[in-house]
């Protein structure tokens with residue numbers, strides 16, 4: 001069994017410095033084709049049910065619960081191992097997965113830190129996997145490089161204000177373009193957003209979020225943290241280990 005310390009040092013350094021790291025070709029064409037077919041079928045059902053005109057994307061949480069192949073791919077050792085290496089821990093649990101399909105005309109996701117709504121007492125890491133090539137104008141995810149070092153900040157009244165603050169704090173704005181199979185791992189402390197999809201193509205992606213095993217539910221929760229807690233940590237109590245049925249151990253380093 002691999003140990004978390006074996007993840008390439010340069011990736012850990014880059015993640016520590018920038019708050020995100022792009023892993024090219026993280027999933028190969030075969031892995032991706034099967035996953036994409038299944039997630040697209042589910043998206044097709046969801047988009048027909050969702051008649052909203054103004055939205056940011058069509059999202060399905062925890063699709064892994066309904067399909068064994070989706071589970072095997074999204075909760076694979078490779079993903080958990082990389083997440084553990086970047087978090088610098090020996091074992092990670094699943095926070096949740098989210099299929100994220102941004103249709104033509106879907107709007108911007110404003111600047112935010114995922115940690116702001118997290119009900120647990122540890123930073124997490126997200127893996128955002130491109131199911132197709134993703135260009136900036138399709139609504140790729142945009143990162144404020146280095147912003148994970150700013151700590152947890154209050155939300156801003158507008159996207160413009162947030163971006164002004166991030167740039168004034170010395171963060172450069174980066175929008176990596178991805179090919180199908182590339183993944184971006186990002187810290188829950190880092191500020192990110194995604195722009196509107198101004199193309200005629202659907203932006204297809206899936207996110208997987210992990211936290212260190214041993215993290216606990218915060219003793220007191222804001223209204224938004226409470227919403228996430230109910231959704232993704234059912235049956236746990238404030239102050240207890242965050243290890244509900246929805247938070248399986250995805251990777252644990254072995255002894256050798």
Ligand SMILES: O=C(O)CCC(=O)C(=O)O
Nearest residue numbers: 100109114126128194207
């Ligand atoms: O997929 C998007 O457009 C936004 C994703 C995001 O904010 C996240 O992964 O935390």
